[in-house]
Amino acid sequence: GAGVSQSPSNKVTEKGKDVELRCDPISGHTALYWYRQSLGQGLEFLIYFQGNSAPDKSGLPSDRFSAERTGGSVSTLTIQRTQQEDSAVYLCASSFLQGAPSYGYTFGSGTRLTVV
Amino acid sequence: DQQVKQNSPSLSVQEGRISILNCDYTNSMFDYFLWYKKYPAEGPTFLISISSIKDKNEDGRFTVFLNKSAKHLSLHIVPSQPGDSAVYFCAASARGGTSYGKLTFGQGTILTVHP
Numbered sequence: 712g713a714g715v716s717q718s719p720s721n722k723v724t725e726k727g728k729d730v731e732l733r734c735d736p737i738s739g740h741t742a743l744y745w746y747r748q749s750l751g752q753g754l755e756f757l758i759y760f761q762g763n764s765a766p767d768k769s770g771l772p773s774d775r776f777s778a779e780r781t782g783g784s785v786s787t788l789t790i791q792r793t794q795q796e797d798s799a800v801y802l803c804a805s806s807f808l809q810g811a812p813s814y815g816y817t818f819g820s821g822t823r824l825t826v827v
Numbered sequence: 828d829q830q831v832k833q834n835s836p837s838l839s840v841q842e843g844r845i846s847i848l849n850c851d852y853t854n855s856m857f858d859y860f861l862w863y864k865k866y867p868a869e870g871p872t873f874l875i876s877i878s879s880i881k882d883k884n885e886d887g888r889f890t891v892f893l894n895k896s897a898k899h900l901s902l903h904i905v906p907s908q909p910g911d912s913a914v915y916f917c918a919a920s921a922r923g924g925t926s927y928g929k930l931t932f933g934q935g936t937i938l939t940v941h942p
Contacts, residue, residue: 715870742928753833753934754871754916761928802870806928815861816930818870 713737715819717803723825724793732788732822736805743786744806744816745778749799757801760786793826800824830854831919833933841941846904848936850917853898857919861930862891862902865914874915875902907940914938 716735724730736743745757756770760780771777775793780786790797800823804816832851840846848862858879863871877884877891877900884891890903904911917933 744929746932753831754918754932756929756931759929767929804870815863815873815876818863818872820868820870 715803715805715817717801717819717822719822720820721823721825723827726795726826727792729789729791730793730824732790732801732803732824734786734788734803734805734819736784736786736803737817738784740805740807740817741783742806743780744804745786745788746802746804747799748802748821749796754802757788790824793824795826798824798826829934830857831917831931831933833915833917833936835936836934837937837939839939839941840907842909843906846902846907846911846938846940848902848904848915848917848938850900850902850933851898852900852919854919854921854931855898856921857931859920859922860891860893860900861918861920862889863916863918863932864911865916865935871916904938907938909940909942912938912940 718733741762743760746754748754758778759767775791778788800821802818802821804818806816830853861876862874864874865871875886875889875891877893882893893900914935914937916935918930920930
């Protein structure tokens with residue numbers, strides 16, 4: 712597609728349940744990033760995939776969070792045993808790692824997760 | 828440890844006037860800086876960037892200034908338009924090393940431009 716696609720756009724889940732968030736990056740983009748924005752907060756880095764290299768997981772807040780990227784394309788962010796503090800907008804972005812004049816990411820519209 | 832800080836949560840300006848959004852950083856390894864704009868229910872969109880080898884970059888109504896010694900950058904919007912009303916995020920990257928490609932964002936500043 713033309714842009715970064717995320718699904719679902721909204722997700723309401725009960726505390727303790729597991730959720731999966733999906734990201735389809737722009738075709739050909741080698742780098743994929745997950746960020747989240749909690750209410751009143753900035754964009755918090757979660758995880759970064761670059762080509763075939765080991766992902767940078769340094770931003771994952773706990774071991775309940777995991778992510779994978781299959782075939783260098785689609786990525787899934789999984790949150791196990793969700794807690795209320797996990798409520799946030801989860802944003803995915805992709806980019807060409809090198810060569811893009813802007814060096815910027817293209818973001819998806821995000822998944823708004825609400826844990827009740 | 829907030830490495831990129833936007834100390835003004837909000838800014839209100841009149842249409843036609845200049846908007847100045849500020850950003851400070853602490854990591855001296857940062858060498859590339861970007862501004863993103865975000866409308867409600869949308870993802871952030873890239874606005875303008877600047878490399879540390881420059882102190883100014885201009886694109887239409889948008890100019891970014893970088894003061895490396897002060898570890899400070901600012902975004903100027905002239906003239907401001909109501910459609911510029913959005914949340915503006917400052918971001919920084921260290922292009923070398925293992926964090927290559929990873930952006931660190933500030934908390935954002937809500938800009939409101941009044942007609």
